[in-house]
Amino acid sequence: MGHELISFISTASRIADTLTHDVLLAPIESSVIPLPHQIHALTRAMSGDRVRYLLADEVGLGKTIEAGLIIRELKLRGLARRVLVLAPKGLVTQWVAEMKGHFNEDFRLLMPSDFAGYRRIAGEENPWRTHHQVICPMDSVKPLEKRRGWSRAQVAEYNHDRFDSLVAAGWDLIIVDEAHRMGGSTDQVARFRLGQGLAEAAPYLLLLSATPHQGKSDAFHRLLTLLDMDQFPSQSSVTRERVAPYVIRTEKRHAIDAEGKPLFRPRQTQLFPVAWEARHQRQKALYEAISDYVRLGYNQAMRQKRNAIGFLLILMQRLVTSSTSAIRTTLERRLEALKLPNPQLSLLTPEMEEEWGDMDGQELLENLMATRVKGIRNERAEVQMLLDAARQCEEAGPDAKAETLLDRIYTLQQEENDPDLKVLIFTEFVPTQEMLRQFLEDRGFPVVCLNGALSMEERKAAQLAFAQERRILISTDAGGEGLNLQFCHVVINYDIPWNPMRLEQRIGRVDRIGQPHVVRAINFVFEETVEYRVQEVLEEKLEVIRQEFGIDKTGDVLDSAQTGELFDDLHVDAILHPEKVEPAVDEMVNRIREGAVNARETESILAATRELDPGDAQRMISHPLPHWVERMTVSYLRAHGGDAQRTNSGWRLQWPGEKPESGRFVFSTQESMSIPTASHLTLEDPRIRSLASRLPRFIPGQPIPVVQLPGIPDGIEGTWSLWRIAIQDSDGNRQRIMPLFVHDDGRALMPTAKRIWDQLMAADASIQRHMTGDDAASAFHKVESLAEQHGHGLWQELQESHRERIAAELVRGEYAFSMRRQSIERLGLPEVKNHRLRLLEQEEESWRSDLASIEQILPEMTPLLIVRMHEGDAHG
Missing domain, CATH: 3.40.50.10810 (Tandem AAA-ATPase domain)
Structure with a gap:
């Protein structure tokens, strides 16, 4: 047995032992910390x-x-x-x-x-x-x-x-x-x-x-x-x-970084009213005309409950508050649809409503416009008149909100003392997005856009452009899904979605782990509108609930499909009955408060966050496992007729009986990042994994190497060995690896055994000679007897762990059968009840029989490696 084989077995055994404990491999082998x-x-x-x-x-x-x-x-x-x-x-x-x-x-x-x-x-x-x-x-x-x-x-x-x-x-x-x-x-x-x-x-x-x-x-x-x-x-x-x-x-309030500091900072949110100046009177008149069209049309449409025209009309209200461009393009499309023959009254199926709750405004619009929705009375003439008014508004000049946006960006640059300040702008609709892109680019701002129609590659390119040279990103809600933009901390919501959780999701694109600044969120809304009155009252009253229950608990309540429908209903009621805004908001807020009370009570059902250790992450990253895998692989190849040669571009490997691998290989994440042309070998590779899982057995009677090992002090004279302690059951194989050092005076020194193992992982042993014959047999039987004594405790640990698993499975199963039995006994028909009880009894007997079979376990103790520590120290 050469020193490469000793190195391989000792290292492979350490990896095998590591895999049986709570050491995690993924943080060590991933590029994320x-x-x-x-x-x-x-x-x-x-x-x-x-x-x-x-x-x-x-x-x-x-x-x-x-x-x-x-x-x-x-x-x-x-x-x-x-x-x-x-x-x-x-x-x-x-x-x-x-x-x-x-x-x-x-x-x-x-x-x-x-x-x-x-x-x-x-x-x-x-x-x-x-x-x-x-x-x-x-x-x-x-x-x-x-x-x-x-x-x-x-x-x-x-x-x-x-x-x-x-x-x-x-x-x-x-x-x-x-x-x-x-x-x-x-x-x-x-x-x-x-x-x-x-x-x-x-x-x-x-x-x-x-x-x-x-x-x-x-x-x-x-x-x-x-x-x-x-x-x-x-x-x-x-x-x-x-x-x-x-x-x-884990709750946000408990989350910390590797230094133990809170992960999240407070944010600033501002409702920013936009005024209609004298030059914007056409836009204000268009808003009022659309609101009347929606109000009157909706009352007609909803005589037939849940039909598509009602949803389209309500969407028109959101479009006119977004931009003149958004309402104009939609009116054009609606007019073309009304000119087509044989429109149908489209009802919304439960499946459609289930999916629509996840759509943003643009996706809803596309789905509705793709449906040939029957018009309301005199709608064609009404739409033509509104379209003419929208076109006149666009000809008259920029939207009031667009001009306010420009002023606000300049003000933010001054307040943040950053002329290159990056700003994330959200809108519900693509026509508004395109209008803003043109408006801002004409005034010298580098802009990039994101929406749900872009491919993955286009999304990546847009995010990269915003991270680098572009100063403004304009996104729809669908375009913003999944964005991580910690390098930006200013969000302007050009139009406001009716559900506050959509607003929260927008702000969450920048208010993420790693955000170094206080996040600023500015929410635009027109003065003297129903939407402004709803937002004003709603924000004030929701803040009272947030103070009472906490932001996170309130967020839990708001983030549900059921609550989303409530906010839609609130805005529809406000549009239909503007004089009743405050009572409608009060009713809505009371329902949210009831939900928050329920959430606080049911929060106790979810597992509580334990105290987090800030040192956990760094200890994981500094684990020596990649070095062990490297040493195990290289030692194995050299010990079994293969080869491993280190080069500047990684390891050149040749497996036994095979031609040299054509590429280069590395074993640590750091090296894989610094040498991107090399392949990263980990325990995920089947050949590497098999080295640690198929440990060779030391055969009694084979020669025992006598070694010198650097770092072992004088007086450490005796026999060192590695043993695999395992239990076999029908559910698999569970094991521990035990190092044992038996001093020549007969003492078993466990700390010394661990120290010798550590040294064998770090340095090559020098083989002086081999013990053979009776000397080798005598040495083996001496350590085998002590291994049985000291391994008994490890075997008991494995046995106890196995019994705990069986006991937990027994409790779980008995509870399930008990609850099912109670359910069956509530049945009214005796014949059905008795038949089902008999089937349940048979199922339970089979389950108990299977459980009894896995209770039987067999102990196993296998020698892996035995070496004789030579008198004296090799010292270097």
């Missing part, structure tokens, strides 16, 4: 065998990074290969970019609408199998019950492609972003049915949501059943004690 709360999330997620969790950190704390760390951890441990991410449509490109940028993980964005092309290119019947790591929009794969004009066969074919094939594609890990959307209003809603299919499709499941409860206990219960149906058989089972093992949550 995790924050303490992200380390906490990864530690919790990997603390047990069942990686099925709700990641519920509050908005802005980086749940995507946490999910990426868990992906990397599972892959590095060899536990996951095929990964699926489902996210809202506006976030899928962000997921692709962040997985590549932070973790060098390539995910393929798959759109079911393109499956015919995938099949032609790949020749794969199930397109979901063409890539190991896939991201797709959540709503593109919901199962359909029926669709107007479709036969059952067409619905079945649709579901086969998008749902059945997806669930059957063999995933190891599934991640759902904005997972609260899967809670649904009933257990039959398409999104919840999708969630049920996914829950059974992979052993590992992560649900991401900053607002998982939203004051709706039934939806929260359904969400939890996706993680563990047995643990949450009924709403009454949703208790703090039962939920805690499944929820990982």
Whole structure:
């Protein structure tokens, strides 16, 4: 046995032992430096065998990074290969970019609408199998019950492609972003049915949501059943004690950086009234005319409940407060639609309404304009008159808000003492965006635009341009989804979405981890309008609630589809009945307050944030694992007839029996960043991983090397060995690696054993000779006897851990069977009740039998390495 083989076995054993403890691999092997709360999330997620969790950190704390760390951890441990991410449509490109940028993980964005092309290119019947790591929009794969004009066969074919094939594609890990959307209003809603299919499709499941409860206990219960149906058989089972093992949550007020300082600073928000000057009277008259058109038309339209014309009219009100350009282009499109023959009265299906809650103003407009919506009485003449007025307004000069925006930008440059100040401007509509781009560029401002129609590459280019030379970014809500713009701290909301949470999401694009400045948010609204009165009263009263309950708890209440509908209804009521604004706002605020009370009460169900250790992140980054992997690999190759040579561009490797690899290789993240042409080898590589997982066994009777080792003091004379202590059960193999040093005087010195192991990891042993024959056999039996004594404690630890797992599974199962039995006993028909009870009894007997079989465990102790420490020290 040469010194390279000793180095390989000692290093591989240390890595194998590390993998059995709570040492996390992903932070060591990723280019992102995790924050303490992200380390906490990864530690919790990997603390047990069942990686099925709700990641519920509050908005802005980086749940995507946490999910990426868990992906990397599972892959590095060899536990996951095929990964699926489902996210809202506006976030899928962000997921692709962040997985590549932070973790060098390539995910393929798959759109079911393109499956015919995938099949032609790949020749794969199930397109979901063409890539190991896939991201797709959540709503593109919901199962359909029926669709107007479709036969059952067409619905079945649709579901086969998008749902059945997806669930059957063999995933190891599934991640759902904005997972609260899967809670649904009933257990039959398409999104919840999708969630049920996914829950059974992979052993590992992560649900991401900053607002998982939203004051709706039934939806929260359904969400939890996706993680563990047995643990949450009924709403009454949703208790703090039962939920805690499944929820990982950090609140913003607890979040700190690596130095222990708070992550977030206060922000300044200002409602900025825009006045109509004398030169803007045409615009003011247009606003009033559109408001009358909306008010009168809406009352006509809504005699038929929930039809599309009512929604289009309300959208007209938002368009006129955005810009003359936005209302003019929409009136043009509406007039063309009204000229077409045979318009239809379009009703909104529940599926449409479910998706519309996620759309921004421009997306709503496009969907409504694509529908041939029947007009109201005399609408064609009315629209023509309004269109003429809008065109006259544009000819008269810039909008009042555009002029105010220009003045405000100049003022901000002076206040911030920065002539190159970067400003993020949000608008709901693309025509407004285009008008502002032209208006500001004509006045010398470098501008770039983002909206939902841009491709991933165009989005990247726009963000890069804003980060570099462009001073102003104008974005729609859909364009702004997923943006991380910490280098900018001023947001101007040129028009205000009706739901305050959309406003919060806009500001959240710059108010993120790493923002060094106080964020300034300026919200434009026209004076002497219904919208201004609503915003003025609403802001004042919402602030009272925020003071009472805290910003975060209020945000939890506001961030729900149900609350979004309430804000829509509030604004519609205010437009229809301007004289009743204050009572309508009061009623709305009372409902929000009730929700905040409920949120505060139900907050206790979610796991409390523990104190975070600011040193966790830095300790992770400084871990020597990459060095160990490098030493293990190089030692193995040299010991087994391969080769490893270091060059300036990385390692040149030759595996035993193979030709030299053509490329160069590195083992640390730092080197992979400094030598981008080299391949980064980690434990994720199957060949590297097998070196640590298939440890060679020391065969009793084989020669024992006598070595000298630098750094070991005089008097350390005896036999050092490594032992693998394990238990075998039907659920797998669990192990510990034990170093043992037996002094020649008969004492077992455990601290010395650890020190010798550390030295073997750092320096090469010098082999003087080998013990053979009876001497080797005698030395082996002497240390074997002591290894059995000292290994007994480790074996007991493994045994106790195994018993705890069995006990937890027993409690979980008995509770589930008990709740199911109670449910069956409530049935009225005796025959049905007795039949189901008999089936449940058979199922429980089978479960207890399976549990009894995994209680049986077998101890195992295997020698890995034995060396004789030579008298004296090698000293250098």
